[in-house]
Amino acid sequence: MIEVAGISKNFYQKKWIKAIQTPALKKVAFTAADGAITALLGPNGAGKTTLLRILAGLETASEGDAKINQHGCHCMHSDLGFLSDGCALYPRLTGYENIQYFARLHAIAAPRMAENLLKLTEALDLKPLLNQRAEQYSQGEKMRINLARALIHHPQTIILDEPTNGLDLVSVRRLRIFLKYLASPEGGGHCILISSHVMSEVQKLADTVVVLSAGEVKARGTPLELCNQAGHTDFEEAFVSLAGLAS
Amino acid sequence: MMNTIWIIGHKELIEAYRDMRSLLIITVVSVLAGPLLLLMLANSLASFEARAERNIVMVKGIEHAPSLANYFARDTALVITAPSDSVAALERNALLDPVLIIPEGFDAKLNNEEAVELQILTNSANARVNAGVARLKRKLSGYIAEKNNHHLVQYGVSFKSPLNLRIQDYDIANRQADAAKVFGMLPYFLVLAALYGVWAVSLDITVGERERGTLAPLMLAVKNSWSIVIGKWLAATVIGALIVLVAVIAFIPAQVMMSGETLKSMFAFGVHEATTCILLLMPLVGLFSAALIWVGVRSNTTKQAQALATAVLLMITLTPLTMQIAESGQQTLQHMIPVIAQHMHIMAMIKGEAIQLSDYILTGMSSIGCAFIFMYYAQRQLKLSDKHGS
Numbered sequence A: 001m002i003e004v005a006g007i008s009k010n011f012y013q014k015k016w017i018k019a020i021q022t023p024a025l026k027k028v029a030f031t032a033a034d035g036a037i038t039a040l041l042g043p044n045g046a047g048k049t050t051l052l053r054i055l056a057g058l059e060t061a062s063e064g065d066a067k068i069n070q071h072g073c074h075c076m077h078s079d080l081g082f083l084s085d086g087c088a089l090y091p092r093l094t095g096y097e098n099i100q101y102f103a104r105l106h107a108i109a110a111p112r113m114a115e116n117l118l119k120l121t122e123a124l125d126l127k128p129l130l131n132q133r134a135e136q137y138s139q140g141e142k143m144r145i146n147l148a149r150a151l152i153h154h155p156q157t158i159i160l161d162e163p164t165n166g167l168d169l170v171s172v173r174r175l176r177i178f179l180k181y182l183a184s185p186e187g188g189g190h191c192i193l194i195s196s197h198v199m200s201e202v203q204k205l206a207d208t209v210v211v212l213s214a215g216e217v218k219a220r221g222t223p224l225e226l227c228n229q230a231g232h233t234d235f236e237e238a239f240v241s242l243a244g245l246a247s
Numbered sequence B: 001m002m003n004t005i006w007i008i009g010h011k012e013l014i015e016a017y018r019d020m021r022s023l024l025i026i027t028v029v030s031v032l033a034g035p036l037l038l039l040m041l042a043n044s045l046a047s048f049e050a051r052a053e054r055n056i057v058m059v060k061g062i063e064h065a066p067s068l069a070n071y072f073a074r075d076t077a078l079v080i081t082a083p084s085d086s087v088a089a090l091e092r093n094a095l096l097d098p099v100l101i102i103p104e105g106f107d108a109k110l111n112n113e114e115a116v117e118l119q120i121l122t123n124s125a126n127a128r129v130n131a132g133v134a135r136l137k138r139k140l141s142g143y144i145a146e147k148n149n150h151h152l153v154q155y156g157v158s159f160k161s162p163l164n165l166r167i168q169d170y171d172i173a174n175r176q177a178d179a180a181k182v183f184g185m186l187p188y189f190l191v192l193a194a195l196y197g198v199w200a201v202s203l204d205i206t207v208g209e210r211e212r213g214t215l216a217p218l219m220l221a222v223k224n225s226w227s228i229v230i231g232k233w234l235a236a237t238v239i240g241a242l243i244v245l246v247a248v249i250a251f252i253p254a255q256v257m258m259s260g261e262t263l264k265s266m267f268a269f270g271v272h273e274a275t276t277c278i279l280l281l282m283p284l285v286g287l288f289s290a291a292l293i294w295v296g297v298r299s300n301t302t303k304q305a306q307a308l309a310t311a312v313l314l315m316i317t318l319t320p321l322t323m324q325i326a327e328s329g330q331q332t333l334q335h336m337i338p339v340i341a342q343h344m345h346i347m348a349m350i351k352g353e354a355i356q357l358s359d360y361i362l363t364g365m366s367s368i369g370c371a372f373i374f375m376y377y378a379q380r381q382l383k384l385s386d387k388h389g390s
Helices: A048-055 A095-105 A110-124 A139-151 A169-183 A199-205 A223-230 A235-243 B002-018 B020-051 B066-074 B086-091 B106-111 B127-155 B175-182 B185-212 B215-221 B225-249 B251-257 B261-266 B271-297 B302-325 B331-336 B340-351 B357-388
Strands: A002-015 A018-032 A036-041 A063-068 A080-083 A157-161 A191-196 A208-213 A216-221 B056-060 B078-081 B099-101 B116-122 B165-171
Touching: A002 A048, A018 A036, A018 A048, A018 A063, A018 A191, A018 A208, A018 A216, A036 A048, A036 A169, A036 A199, A048 A063, A048 A157, A048 A191, A080 A139, A080 B215, A095 A110, A095 A139, A095 B002, A095 B215, A110 A139, A110 A169, A139 A157, A139 A169, A169 A191, A169 A199, A191 A199, A199 A235, A208 A223, A208 A235, A216 A223, A216 A235, A223 A235, B002 B020, B002 B185, B002 B225, B020 B185, B020 B225, B020 B251, B066 B078, B066 B106, B066 B127, B086 B099, B086 B116, B106 B116, B116 B127, B185 B215, B185 B225, B185 B271, B185 B302, B185 B340, B215 B225, B225 B251, B225 B271, B225 B357, B251 B271, B271 B302, B271 B340, B271 B357, B302 B340, B331 B340, B331 B357, B340 B357
Parallel strands: A036 A191, A036 A208, A080 A157, A157 A191, B056 B078, B056 B099, B116 B165
Antiparallel strands: A002 A018, A002 A063, A208 A216, B099 B116
């Protein structure tokens, strides 16, 4: 479970001797439950990536607190799978070696790694990619290997920053099925938090949606609840209305 | 922790090995630079030797040897009387030829078959003067041979011994000291080879990794930032060490390319010298890789890292100059300053001086100590960038 309690984040830009403060997040609070997929939905620059990086422990919040499975974000979570950037692979290693490297760093024994990799290979159609060097991959292929890299240690909590970026339709469908499986009781009831700005994807995938705009949580609920809240039948219209965006 | 260090180091080595083109360029440059340096020196000294073939003989006391003056005249050599302060003139490079000193009663003694000693004053630190010695010796040998023939024709017997005429080289400079002057740039080259060896790989595995976006997942997967820094440092040091090894060993066969006898006699680079250089340079490779890893970790872009690394390069190039400025005293202090210490010891090796075990230990310990400081700051920086965003 991820609990976010009043997180604020300010960035400072130095201009001569003066530091200009830019707020990226303003008292963000929400909960992402186990066994459910929570989506952070917001326009570009809403603060989605900053929030996910804080949750992964890669940045500190200026204010507020966040906990993953009762632990502070700066305790390293071996049961946290984080996908920050779809291109983040070692180009001169093969797909298999990229995944194996992180499995070894997470101290996953070889048989368990093989078992996890088999599941991921089937779910993400990795077989043709495993023996190729990462420098030869397309954007979508990089994303698939990167997902496998983030999930190889079978983490309880999964945080994915725009996981469908660069994926084709078939890969998006495969990923959707796989994430739903991971969140289900049969798949282990994982807590999954994703960020996206693609309405259709969020609507089909998320159990709960947190609408983030200009660093603030504007609304939260299921896609249907958000539509009702905004008084629109169309989810996209509801989002534009809730996020306070000019249509 | 050791397992994590090994996993990280091993992966970095595999990646560096697969970047064969970069590795080959660095290796080829390092291997060729040494022999090219020697070839350049050999050619410049050979040109001095060639220029020294001019037919001038600088003599002191020619009035004591009319027969020799006659021989020089027939040999169309221009005899110039050497100044009274020849030694001082040679020392300050005011003379371009060696000076032949003829003792009083030279002719009389030679005719009586008494031992006669001729002195040749030379300054082997001045390659041009030194090259003229061989030419002068050839002239004197010709003179002895002619004298011998005359004696044989005149008396039917040869000299008692042609060795009655002894030519004594009076070398006012220490040969090894001369070598140190000629090969003064060798320590610079070797120290820079240690830097080049780790430059690309250290920056690639730090700031390169940050730019590729793989640093964030790595920091999430590895709890201890020391493990990341040490693993990367080990990989960079191993690669740098191999390149230095090849660069140093390349000097041994490269000596064949030296044509000039002067240079050959000055520069004897064998297994002992190679081992000395390797022992001195290995801790420096460790220091450079740690320094560049720190540079890479604290930079956000490769451009920024390269600018900072250039400052490191400038510091490394300029540091030995401070040794030349403050040459007297402070020997112990200089032994403890990396780069200066390596520079000093390699120069001492070229001069033929012995390097004590304590020198190796002190030099190595100071370099490793500084490497540790850089690694401490690198892992600290990694933690900070972890908290404040990479």
